[in-house]
Amino acid sequence: MSTAPIVSVRGLCKRFGTHEVLKEFDMDINPGEKLSIIGPSGSGKSTFLRILMTLEKPNAGTIEIEGKGLWHMERGGKTVPADKKHLRAMRTQVGMVFQHFNLFPHMTALQNVAMAPKQVLGLTRDEANERGQDLLERVGLGDKLDAHPNQLSGGQKQRVGIARALAMQPKVMLFDEVTSALDPELVGEVLGVLRELAHETDMTMLLVTHEMRFAQEISDRVAFMDHGQVLELDTPANIFTNPTLARTREFLNAVLES
Amino acid sequence: MTFDWAFAWSIMPQLLWALRITILATFLGMGLATVLGLVWVLLRRSPWRIVAWTAHYAVEFIRSTPILVQIYFLFYMMPEFGLRLSPMVAGVLALGIHYSAYLAEVYRAGIESIPKGQWEAARALNLNPVQTWQRIILPQAFPPIIPVMGNYLVAMFKDTPMLSAITVLELLQTAKIIGSESFRYLEPLTIVGALFLLLSLLAAQAVRWVERRFDLKELNV
Numbered sequence: 001m002s003t004a005p006i007v008s009v010r011g012l013c014k015r016f017g018t019h020e021v022l023k024e025f026d027m028d029i030n031p032g033e034k035l036s037i038i039g040p041s042g043s044g045k046s047t048f049l050r051i052l053m054t055l056e057k058p059n060a061g062t063i064e065i066e067g068k069g070l071w072h073m074e075r076g077g078k079t080v081p082a083d084k085k086h087l088r089a090m091r092t093q094v095g096m097v098f099q100h101f102n103l104f105p106h107m108t109a110l111q112n113v114a115m116a117p118k119q120v121l122g123l124t125r126d127e128a129n130e131r132g133q134d135l136l137e138r139v140g141l142g143d144k145l146d147a148h149p150n151q152l153s154g155g156q157k158q159r160v161g162i163a164r165a166l167a168m169q170p171k172v173m174l175f176d177e178v179t180s181a182l183d184p185e186l187v188g189e190v191l192g193v194l195r196e197l198a199h200e201t202d203m204t205m206l207l208v209t210h211e212m213r214f215a216q217e218i219s220d221r222v223a224f225m226d227h228g229q230v231l232e233l234d235t236p237a238n239i240f241t242n243p244t245l246a247r248t249r250e251f252l253n254a255v256l257e258s
Numbered sequence: 259m260t261f262d263w264a265f266a267w268s269i270m271p272q273l274l275w276a277l278r279i280t281i282l283a284t285f286l287g288m289g290l291a292t293v294l295g296l297v298w299v300l301l302r303r304s305p306w307r308i309v310a311w312t313a314h315y316a317v318e319f320i321r322s323t324p325i326l327v328q329i330y331f332l333f334y335m336m337p338e339f340g341l342r343l344s345p346m347v348a349g350v351l352a353l354g355i356h357y358s359a360y361l362a363e364v365y366r367a368g369i370e371s372i373p374k375g376q377w378e379a380a381r382a383l384n385l386n387p388v389q390t391w392q393r394i395i396l397p398q399a400f401p402p403i404i405p406v407m408g409n410y411l412v413a414m415f416k417d418t419p420m421l422s423a424i425t426v427l428e429l430l431q432t433a434k435i436i437g438s439e440s441f442r443y444l445e446p447l448t449i450v451g452a453l454f455l456l457l458s459l460l461a462a463q464a465v466r467w468v469e470r471r472f473d474l475k476e477l478n479v
């Protein structure tokens with residue numbers, strides 16, 4: 001691991017009122033790495049991803065993506081809080097797939113996927129539609145281009161959500177429990193798409209998940225989070241079969257039992 | 259006093275002409291209210307406190323003062339500030355401004371009904387604020403409130419006789435003129451009532467039709 005990290009997080013703090021959700025949170029993520037984050041409910045996993053996606057603003061600390069500040073920028077030799085323009089520029093590097101899909105209900109599957117490439121990346125209508133169609137075919141929805149979200153099953157919706165995020169070609173993709181809103185029988189098809197992405201692309205993937213077996217299978221490393229901090233960050237083999245901390249073992253036992 | 263059908267028939271053209279003015283004032287007023295209402299909502303969401311605050315109280319003020327006072331104000335007071343308006347222009351402005359305050363509330367409810375996840379998805383896709391409103395928020399906020407807007411259109415239509423107070427030659431004013439010239443009020447006023455009834459019923463029907471259409475749409479969204 002001699003390459004510079006693509007994402008570097010130092011001393012990240014986030015409070016909601018007096019509730020400290022992230023406490024001096026540090027993490028380095030390598031280019032192309034598939035990193036899973038596991039941990040109990042309320043440990044701050046989503047909050048971390050949401051800060052990376054600029055949906056939530058941190059109270060302190062720094063995040064760098066390829067060496068450039070996400071929430072900070074340089075101006076006149078000084079480091080100052082990022083302005084809107086800087087955030088917009090940085091946001092092109094990051095994409096997100098949501099637990100509850102957040103598809104646009106008034107658009108077809110194809111429109112959901114092709115809209116932002118056209119509006120934001122400036123692709124022509126044909127280019128955007130072609131990209132949208134390719135991606136929907138890739139996630140197995142080539143026959144659902146014109147379906148509206150309410151005509152799709154949960155698993156199909158989430159695959160549109162994945163295609164929509166991929167269409168922006170981010171370097172870092174965030175997945176926040178993307179299967180936990182699905183009926184059990186639909187989880188497999190979405191995990192299948194994620195597995196394919198993990199194996200076939202060099203996109204950096206950050207997955208918050210409760211699917212332990214899946215995390216073990218596709219991750220380069222797994223982070224165990226508790227109370228707003230990363231307690232342990234190691235290979236899946238070590239985390240799942242030989243965790244250093246009692247707390248990690250406790251959590252894994254509790255999850256794997258249920 | 260008996261209803262004189264021949265007389266009623268003879269004043270029909272004059273009243274139908276006036277009906278044109280009534281309908282014109284309604285549609286112009288509604289057009290203004292539709293746009294201005296949206297402006298209020300956007301101002302109220304402004305990140306600048308002072309702008310948001312001013313817009314909020316302006317809307318409250320407009321909603322809680324009678325429309326007739328606003329009509330008089332625009333027509334009789336604006337000249338004092340150097341702005342002389344024709345009766346029709348003052349009337350349409352008053353209707354538009356008054357109803358924009360109601361529509362602002364309707365829009366606000368419509369916009370607030372859009373789940374937070376839609377805003378977040380828009381941001382994750384790096385849409386700018388204009389694109390977010392134009393492509394994501396408004397297309398979802400509008401369809402459910404179209405029937406409500408239809409009801410306000412009918413309400414505004416029924417408020418147009420207020421414009422007779424500043425001599426706009428709409429239906430009621432024309433009926434009053436016919437009355438004072440012929441000393442017969444029964445026929446013109448009856449016709450005015452009948453015309454309002456007829457058009458209100460038609461409009462209500464149209465609103466229901468639109469409602470059904472959008473309900474159907476809703477199902478396959």
Ligand SMILES: Nc1ncnc2c1ncn2[C@@H]1O[C@H](COP(=O)(O)OP(=O)(O)OP(=O)(O)O)[C@@H](O)[C@H]1O
Pocket residue numbers: 016021039040041042043044045046047048
């Ligand atoms: N907008 C908010 N306002 C107030 N508190 C919040 C907000 N968002 C999150 N929190 C709190 O922050 C804590 C961490 O939340 P977060 O969603 O990051 O946890 P999580 O690790 O993703 O949990 P889960 O596994 O349940 O999704 C929780 O206690 C939550 O209640």
Ligand SMILES: [Mg+2]
Pocket residue numbers: 045046047176177
């Ligand atoms: Mg979460």
